[in-house]
Amino acid sequence: MRTYRLRFWALLVGLSWAFAPALQTLSPERIEKRISPHVVLFQEISQNPPLAVQGVRITPAKAVSFRSALGNDVVATEGALRGRELTSRMAWRHRAVAAINADFFDGGDPLGLCIVNFELVSEPYTGRPGVGWTPTGQVVMGDPTLDADLTRPDGAKLSITGINRAANAQNDLVLFTSFYGATATAAARGVAVILEALPRPLRVGTSVQAIVREVREGNSAPIPSTGGVLIGTGNAAEMLRTLLPGDRVAIRIDLQGENAARWRQVQEAVAGGPWLIRGGKRLTTEEQGGGFNPQSFVERRHPRTAVGRTAQGEMIWLTVDGRQPHSQGATLDELARLMERYGAVEAINLDGGGSTTLVVRNLIINSPSDGTERPVSNAWMVYDDAQRPTLPSHSGDQIAPAQATLRVGETLRFRIVRNDQPISTWDIVWGAGTLGFIDQWGRFRAMRPGRGVISAYIDGQWLYAPVEVIAETPTTNGNDSGN
Numbered sequence: 087m088r089t090y091r092l093r094f095w096a097l098l099v100g101l102s103w104a105f106a107p108a109l110q111t112l113s114p115e116r117i118e119k120r121i122s123p124h125v126v127l128f129q130e131i132s133q134n135p136p137l138a139v140q141g142v143r144i145t146p147a148k149a150v151s152f153r154s155a156l157g158n159d160v161v162a163t164e165g166a167l168r169g170r171e172l173t174s175r176m177a178w179r180h181r182a183v184a185a186i187n188a189d190f191f192d193g194g195d196p197l198g199l200c201i202v203n204f205e206l207v208s209e210p211y212t213g214r215p216g217v218g219w220t221p222t223g224q225v226v227m228g229d230p231t232l233d234a235d236l237t238r239p240d241g242a243k244l245s246i247t248g249i250n251r252a253a254n255a256q257n258d259l260v261l262f263t264s265f266y267g268a269t270a271t272a273a274a275r276g277v278a279v280i281l282e283a284l285p286r287p288l289r290v291g292t293s294v295q296a297i298v299r300e301v302r303e304g305n306s307a308p309i310p311s312t313g314g315v316l317i318g319t320g321n322a323a324e325m326l327r328t329l330l331p332g333d334r335v336a337i338r339i340d341l342q343g344e345n346a347a348r349w350r351q352v353q354e355a356v357a358g359g360p361w362l363i364r365g366g367k368r369l370t371t372e373e374q375g376g377g378f379n380p381q382s383f384v385e386r387r388h389p390r391t392a393v394g395r396t397a398q399g400e401m402i403w404l405t406v407d408g409r410q411p412h413s414q415g416a417t418l419d420e421l422a423r424l425m426e427r428y429g430a431v432e433a434i435n436l437d438g439g440g441s442t443t444l445v446v447r448n449l450i451i452n453s454p455s456d457g458t459e460r461p462v463s464n465a466w467m468v469y470d471d472a473q474r475p476t477l478p479s480h481s482g483d484q485i486a487p488a489q490a491t492l493r494v495g496e497t498l499r500f501r502i503v504r505n506d507q508p509i510s511t512w513d514i515v516w517g518a519g520t521l522g523f524i525d526q527w528g529r530f531r532a533m534r535p536g537r538g539v540i541s542a543y544i545d546g547q548w549l550y551a552p553v554e555v556i557a558e559t560p561t562t563n564g565n566d567s568g569n
Contacts, residue, residue: 198357
């Protein structure tokens with residue numbers, strides 16, 4: 087009986103999707119769900135052209151806060167991931183209401199501005215913007231540059247050119263803290279100065295003093311848990327060689343550029359690029375900057391992640407699926423138009439492609455284009471303390487059908503039933519893992535062979551239904567000759 091019921095459901099949903107292009111209007115199908123008092127999940131589904139857009143709208147309030155999370159809480163680790171981590175795992179570890187992937191990266195190193203709990207963890211990438219949040223609830227967006235230096239005991243100053251990244255081979259001076267990992271590194275032999283008693287956090291707009299413990303030649307040095315390391319190459323190495331154990335050095339950390347003073351109040355920040363909308367104006371390709379390739383990156387359709395601010399102060403997080411049958415992706419101009427339509431007066435692009443991930447209530451809402459979630463260097467997370475903790479209130483809830491087998495390309499509507507009666511889909515958040523795409527109505531489209539689960543969140547509980555997707559069977563014309 088279960089088999090016939092499943093086939094009937096699949097036929098019914100398959101027919102509804104098959105006739106959707108004929109029935110739909112030019113406007114995309116939209117759904118919104120409030121997942122906490124100040125956070126709303128939204129989704130748009132278009133059939134022609136195929137496009138899946140999902141995101142969250144966050145209303146500013148005293149109870150709302152943001153956090154920048156590093157993969158595994160450090161920049162660099164041993165092993166293949168080199169410090170990267172799944173966005174969904176970062177969201178789970180930090181108990182976030184929602185999270186999105188953030189910056190472009192080199193290994194585990196965010197390429198642009200990153201501030202974690204007031205500390206500058208990664209310096210800005212020239213010409214690429216970031217977004218920050220202050221404890222007073224202000225959102226700061228801009229493209230500052232690093233303004234930092236080292237002062238020796240004799241008064242000589244040397245510009246610090248990097249924070250927590252491998253030092254370049256020529257004329258580079260990088261400051262490493264425990265946020266980097268266990269060992270500071272450089273691309274070429276230079277001079278490493280190991281520091282003790284380095285005050286933390288290293289906030290933007292502050293000057294601190296540290297004590298030189300050791301000066302050594304080479305391209306690496308261990309990072310003390312209570313100190314840091316300076317590595318200089320080229321001319322910077324010559325300046326460091328004059329230091330002696332016991333010397334006191336001064337380190338100044340700041341940012342400069344338009345509205346630079348506002349960054350001194352920022353507690354958490356991530357970056358990306360390029361600008362999409364600035365000062366209420368949607369930017370052209372020539373105005374965006376950031377050094378991105380116009381043909382391969384800007385003008386082609388890809389999966390995308392973006393963040394923006396409305397005139398009312400709301401935050402918009404938005405992801406666009408791409409490189410898949412259900413969604414073709416977006417160019418940067420199309421992404422800017424989407425953000426504009428959602429009311430953004432300031433908006434920036436974040437890392438996209440296979441990195442694009444939106445997590446809500448520990449469920450992956452979009453469909454990652456790699457067929458599996460990609461580990462990334464950092465994520466941007468939101469919290470809403472107005473949401474009271476809840477315990478599951480309906481132990482009899484279950485997903486229907488309780489399990490399913492589909493072929494690639496087939497579709498099936500899932501529901502949650504309580505006492506054998508379907509409950510309102512407005513109260514449910516759906517996720518499909520890596521086997522395909524599920525919209526927030528519960529309609530699942532199988533896209534990749536394998537075994538997995540359909541997941542749902544409702545009333546403080548997570549429900550799961552096993553799903554198997556089988557590869558498409560080649561069709562024949564009835565001729566068994568093999569031609």
